[in-house]
Amino acid sequence: xxxxxxxxxxxxxxxxxxxxxxxxxxxxxxxxxxxxxxxxxxxxxxxxxxxxxxxxxxxxxxxxxxxxxxxxxxxxxxxxxxxxxxxxxxxxxxxxxxxxxxxxxxxxxxxxxxxxxxxxxxxxxxxxxxxxxxxxxxxxxxxxxxxxxxxxxxxxxxxxxxxxxxxxxxxxxxxxxxxxxxxxxxxxxxxxxxxxxxxxxxxxxxxxxxxxxxxxxxxxxxxxxxxxxxxxxxxxxxxxxxxxxxxxxxxxxxxx
Amino acid sequence: xxxxxxxxxxxxxxxxxxxxxxxxxxxxxxxxxxxxxxxxxxxxxxxxxxxxxxxxxxxxxxxxxxxxxxxxxxxxxxxxxxxxxxxxxxxxxxxxxxxxxxxxxxxxxxxxxxxxxxxxxxxxxxxxxxxxxxxxxxxxxxxxxxxxxxxxxxxxxxxxxxxxxxxxxxxxxxxxxxxxxxxxxxxxxxxxxxxxxxxxxxxxxxxxxxxxxxxxxxxxxxxxxxx
Numbered sequence: 001x002x003x004x005x006x007x008x009x010x011x012x013x014x015x016x017x018x019x020x021x022x023x024x025x026x027x028x029x030x031x032x033x034x035x036x037x038x039x040x041x042x043x044x045x046x047x048x049x050x051x052x053x054x055x056x057x058x059x060x061x062x063x064x065x066x067x068x069x070x071x072x073x074x075x076x077x078x079x080x081x082x083x084x085x086x087x088x089x090x091x092x093x094x095x096x097x098x099x100x101x102x103x104x105x106x107x108x109x110x111x112x113x114x115x116x117x118x119x120x121x122x123x124x125x126x127x128x129x130x131x132x133x134x135x136x137x138x139x140x141x142x143x144x145x146x147x148x149x150x151x152x153x154x155x156x157x158x159x160x161x162x163x164x165x166x167x168x169x170x171x172x173x174x175x176x177x178x179x180x181x182x183x184x185x186x187x188x189x190x191x192x193x194x195x196x197x198x199x200x201x202x203x204x205x206x207x208x209x210x211x212x213x214x215x216x217x218x219x220x221x222x223x224x225x226x227x228x229x230x231x232x233x234x235x236x237x238x239x240x241x242x243x244x245x246x247x248x249x250x251x252x253x254x255x256x
Numbered sequence: 257x258x259x260x261x262x263x264x265x266x267x268x269x270x271x272x273x274x275x276x277x278x279x280x281x282x283x284x285x286x287x288x289x290x291x292x293x294x295x296x297x298x299x300x301x302x303x304x305x306x307x308x309x310x311x312x313x314x315x316x317x318x319x320x321x322x323x324x325x326x327x328x329x330x331x332x333x334x335x336x337x338x339x340x341x342x343x344x345x346x347x348x349x350x351x352x353x354x355x356x357x358x359x360x361x362x363x364x365x366x367x368x369x370x371x372x373x374x375x376x377x378x379x380x381x382x383x384x385x386x387x388x389x390x391x392x393x394x395x396x397x398x399x400x401x402x403x404x405x406x407x408x409x410x411x412x413x414x415x416x417x418x419x420x421x422x423x424x425x426x427x428x429x430x431x432x433x434x435x436x437x438x439x440x441x442x443x444x445x446x447x448x449x450x451x452x453x454x455x456x457x458x459x460x461x462x463x464x465x466x467x468x469x470x471x472x473x474x475x476x477x478x479x480x481x482x483x
Contacts (some may be wrong), residue, residue, distance in 0.1 A: 035344050040442045048442045049265070073344060077429050084327075089333030090344065168441035172451055191448070198449020 003116075024221040025068075027109070028092055033071040037091035038062045039079050039166070042191040043247045044097035056247040061095050069231050079166060080147060083107045086218050091221065094216040097187060099149040109221045112228050113212030114240075116252045119153045120189050122174055123181040125203040134206065140180040141171035148181035153208045168192075175199055183208065187252060212254065257447060265445045266453045273436030274460050280353055280422045280432065285415070287358035292365025299370055310366075317363040322356065323424050329356045330428040344429065353425040355419075364414050372407040373399065407480040412472040416465050433457045 018231060028034050037056075038045040044057040053074045065072035077085050077094075085091045086108065099117060100110055121128075123139065131137055137159060144151040148162040150170075154161045162179050164170050167188055173179035189204040191197075217223050234240040244250040299310040317325070330352040334340030342348035367387050384394035423434040437454040440447050 016478075033344075040439045040444050042442070042448055046442075047439075049446050051445070052405060075344065075429070076431065079425075081331075081429075084331050084335070088331040089338070089340040090331070090334055090342070090348070166442070168438070168449075171449060172441055175449075175451070192442075193449070198451075237459065 007113045024092070024218060025226060026069060028223065029068065031070075033073050034061075034065050034068065034093065035075050035091045035148060037077040037082060037085050037094045038074050038096045039076060041096055041167075041188065043187065043249060045074070045095075056243060056249055057095050057097060059243055059246075060234075060240075063234070063243075064227060064230050067233075068226065072157055082216070086216070092217070095214050097185065099211050100214040101149050101152060101183070103116050103147070104214075107219070108216035109219050109224045110217070111215040111224055112231065113154065113214050114231055114254055115187075115213040115249070116254055117211050117213055118186045119150045119183050119185045119205035119209050119211070120204045121181050121188055121206045121208070122171060122193055122202055122204045124174070125194075125201055128203055128205055132208070137181075137206075141231055143170035143179035143182040145169060145170055145184070148184075149209075149211055150185070154183050157208065157244075171199060171202070174202060259452075262447050262450060265447060266440060266450070267440070268435045269443075269445065270433055270453065270457060270460065273431060273457075276350070276430065277419070277422045280350070280357060280425060280430070281419050283354045284357040284361050284418060284422075287354070287362035288365055291362035293369055295362055295366035296369035296373065299366060299375070313317040314363045314366060317360055318367075322360050322421060323427050325360060325429050326353060326356045326411070326425060349425075349428050349430045352428060353430050357422070357425075361414065361418060365411070366457060368407050368410045368414065369403070369412075372403040375406055376402055381403075381444035401479070405476075408472060408476050408479070412468070415472075416468055419468070420461055420462050433460055 038053070038058070041045055041055075043055055045053060045055040048054045058074065058239075062072050063075075075085075075091050077091060079096075082094045082098075086094065092161075094108065096118070097115070098104060100113055104110065121131070121142075123131070131140075134157060137157070140158050141162055142154050143162050144154055145166050145167045146165065148167065150167070151161060151163055162173065164173060167182075167184045170179070170182040170184055171192065174182045184204075186204070186207060193199040193202040193204055215227055218226075231240070234243075241250060241253060243255045295310055297361070298306055299314070301307055330342060330349065333342065340348075342352045377395070381391075381394055381396055384398055385391075389397070422432055425432055426435045429435070434457055437457040440450040440453040442448065
């Protein structure tokens, strides 16, 4: 029994000593890489045909790695577990077209916003004509990503929601007819529905709010100041705009 | 992009995912069978505290969802101990998933093995002793093959369940076949909004369980020369 107590004490001590607040920037530089948590999300982070990560956020994250003098490693995560991944040190930041909601701001240390977004309604193109105002939407069932900005907007408007695992599943719900419509990010809708995409007979309309994208770090991280300075520098020399044009998202860039 | 253009890209991606599924499946079997046997022997020990300890472990592992165990094993070291032992990248996630699966399946196997060993009539042991055999000789020469025969049906059940359970590892973002299939919903490799790859993964599972079913049927037939 004494041995067990002693062992437990050792464990608690080891845990407590490890809990001392770390210097995030120094840690990242010491290990020589920044682990960026992402999901497959066109046009921000997605796989090129050769399998490498590209997209507005992926390219920008690589540039930030160069700025810090470290390598960038992309890690696909389950979006529901983003805070858990950060806090358990398995990733260093979430950089994936993340809407700065109250929940995100309270759970993470967030950068300043760098891109505008809105939540939009996605529906079959031949049905959307009948819904021109927000009021006309009541009575429909909306597929939304659980915990997303879209779910929040829908709930605030008093709409009936059907929460699913991610925004892509929300689109599948509409295509399969199991929900009347979906509420997702405008930037994603622009890339994923309409002509030339996998959802040719869907379209989007009715922006329901204004919101912004930011990058999330661990609570208390000092990397946020570095990123803000980096974003300022990229805005000043025009490289942010150049990158935005490459992925056709320049209209959404803040300050343009 | 039409189906004939999509297929090679999806096929390559699903194959990579399924390879990861098969790897997790193989490592779980390689680890959980010996560990399960060890647990079964410990559970039949005459030392009561050891028996109680094993019974408690088996209760905890069998009594809680594998999904929770995966989350705890992967996130707990970094979250609580501030020491992310699994490291970064896919290898770390695979290692954590392997540990969770080995422990979980060892507990199920342990009960199957114990049932198989205890199911042999005590008269055989007594007869062996009367004939002057040592306990180890009795186990290996008399009981073992009967145990193997008795546990094949329940083991085949668990093993077929295992190949499908590996999909749970996607909760810690292990990129197995379901993850690979789902990625085309959002957009991957130039394909976006494709639903069929997710359902197509079912074919892989059916093929794998089909092969396993045949293997187990053959094995059972081979052992049917005694009853």
